[in-house]
Amino acid sequence: MTGKFRSIRIATCMMGALIAAPVLAGPAAESISVSDPYVRIVPTGMTNTSAFMVLKNSDSKDHKLVKAESSASKVTELHTHTNEGGVMKMRPVKDIDIKAKGEAALKPGSLHVMMIGLKRELKEGDNVAITLTFEDGSSKKVEVPARKIQTEMKMEMKQEMVHDHKNMH
Amino acid sequence: MKKISIGIIAALALLLFWALVMRQPANENDQPGPAKTGGGDFTLQSANGPVALHSLKGKVVLLYFGYTFCPDICPTSLGFTSQALASLNKAELDKVQMLFVTVDPERDTLDKLKSYTAYFHPNIMGLSGTPEAIAKAAKLYGVGYAKHNTGSTGGYVVDHSAYTYVIAPDGSLFKTLDHGTPPAQIVDAIRAAMKKG
Numbered sequence: 001m002t003g004k005f006r007s008i009r010i011a012t013c014m015m016g017a018l019i020a021a022p023v024l025a026g027p028a029a030e031s032i033s034v035s036d037p038y039v040r041i042v043p044t045g046m047t048n049t050s051a052f053m054v055l056k057n058s059d060s061k062d063h064k065l066v067k068a069e070s071s072a073s074k075v076t077e078l079h080t081h082t083n084e085g086g087v088m089k090m091r092p093v094k095d096i097d098i099k100a101k102g103e104a105a106l107k108p109g110s111l112h113v114m115m116i117g118l119k120r121e122l123k124e125g126d127n128v129a130i131t132l133t134f135e136d137g138s139s140k141k142v143e144v145p146a147r148k149i150q151t152e153m154k155m156e157m158k159q160e161m162v163h164d165h166k167n168m169h
Numbered sequence: 170m171k172k173i174s175i176g177i178i179a180a181l182a183l184l185l186f187w188a189l190v191m192r193q194p195a196n197e198n199d200q201p202g203p204a205k206t207g208g209g210d211f212t213l214q215s216a217n218g219p220v221a222l223h224s225l226k227g228k229v230v231l232l233y234f235g236y237t238f239c240p241d242i243c244p245t246s247l248g249f250t251s252q253a254l255a256s257l258n259k260a261e262l263d264k265v266q267m268l269f270v271t272v273d274p275e276r277d278t279l280d281k282l283k284s285y286t287a288y289f290h291p292n293i294m295g296l297s298g299t300p301e302a303i304a305k306a307a308k309l310y311g312v313g314y315a316k317h318n319t320g321s322t323g324g325y326v327v328d329h330s331a332y333t334y335v336i337a338p339d340g341s342l343f344k345t346l347d348h349g350t351p352p353a354q355i356v357d358a359i360r361a362a363m364k365k366g
Contacts, residue, residue, distance in 0.1 A: 040244065043288035045281065048240045048323050075322040081241065087313045088242045088348065089328040092321050108245045109349060116323040149248040149289075153352065 027138030031059035032098060034132070034140075038147040039072075039115065040108075041122050049122070050079075051113040051130060051144055052106045057098040065096040065104070067133040074117030076130070081109050095135070108152075122146040208334065208342030211306035213270060213296040216283040220268075220296060223340055229265045229362045230336040231355075234312045234329055236273035237285045242331050243269075244289075246348060250333065251290035253355035264338070265359060267293040272307070272314040272327050274300060310334050310342070337365040 037053035057063050068076045078093050088109075096111055098104045106112045113130060122128070126146040133139040212221040222230065231250060235243035250267060257265065269286050271277040274297045282295025297303070307314060314329035331348035335358050343362040346355060 040241075042240070042244060043237075043285045045284060046237060046240075048238060050241050077321055077323070079321070083331075083348070085313075086330045086332060086348075087315075087328050088331045089317070090239075090241065090326050091319050108241055112241060114240065114321070114323060116321070149244055150252070153248050153252045156351075 028063040028134035028136045029138035029140040034142050037144040039128050039144045041146050041148045047118045049115050054105050055098050056103040060100050062100050063098045064135040068113045070130045072128040073115035077114045079114045080111045209309040213298040216279040226340050227338050231267040232334040234270045236271050236327050237277050247289040249352050252352035254290050256356050270296045272329050335362050337362045
């Protein structure tokens with residue numbers, strides 16, 4: 001008798017857990033971590049720029065970045081680039097997928113946060129606050145440092161050298 | 170019967186003649202890819218007056234088509250190229266000139282182009298012109314570009330080919346570099362073009 005009821009109890013607990021799981025999962029913003037964010041400093045007089053970062057999803061559920069906002073620019077949008085036979089096309093996107101246990105890389109030539117109509121010129125050392133909103137309405141604020149293109153290039157070259165050394169054997 | 174035989178022999182002889190002499194070997198340069206058009210001379214406007222490509226003979230010229238409102242691709246290309254230029258020694262730098270031709274003459278004034286290119290490197294010069302003059306230069310290098318209204322608040326974008334064309338000191342198109350070519354490879358291409366003279 002104990003045996004029969006035990007398996008029913010276990011089954012009920014498991015069902016309960018499965019039903020409760022989505023509620024217990026927590027807001028999307030808590031599962032998304034942001035690494036190496038930076039906003040590009042552009043030549044004086046240019047008022048549009050891009051912010052880049054890597055979004056990592058630790059959740060077992062897919063999430064989407066649906067909005068980015070910043071008081072540093074008049075408008076903030078999500079954009080991407082496609083390369084069609086050598087012609088680079090930049091287009092706004094509705095959202096950015098961040099797969100479960102995966103990541104979305106916002107980087108030059110690809111997905112990025114477009115900042116349109118910068119309200120002030122950015123200098124190295126400045127920080128820009130960007131609020132990221134996800135599909136469930138949860139959001140998270142990120143402090144994004146301004147980086148000069150030359151600094152960006154030097155960091156890329158260092159990364160390449162590391163990779164080259166790895167491949168040298 | 171004899172006449173027919175002579176006729177056949179003559180026909181065969183002609184065929185042999187054609188096969189040996191008239192057939193052209195396959196063109197080795199028939200590769201698909203960018204700049205099949207082979208480049209050429211053009212004259213456009215800079216903030217300091219007209220600039221003709223042929224006036225830069227003796228130098229390696231890096232030619233790029235873009236626009237200043239381009240928020241990502243152009244700064245990346247100019248960033249990488251300026252990094253490459255910074256790696257050259259003074260003697261080499263004296264023999265290199267980069268030209269940034271705008272595909273957005275409506276918004277890119279000559280003064281704006283001058284300060285934009287100066288931000289990246291003094292050896293980069295911004296050029297503009299009438300839409301027809303720009304189109305003519307672009308066609309020589311197989312450059313595609315098109316205005317596009319994406320509905321973004323940032324205004325229209327101009328889709329454009331993002332190659333960098335390396336022109337040898339004799340004015341001929343030497344090499345075409347893909348977007349995102351790392352600075353070290355750009356340096357190699359510049360030095361190889363210099364040797365070509």
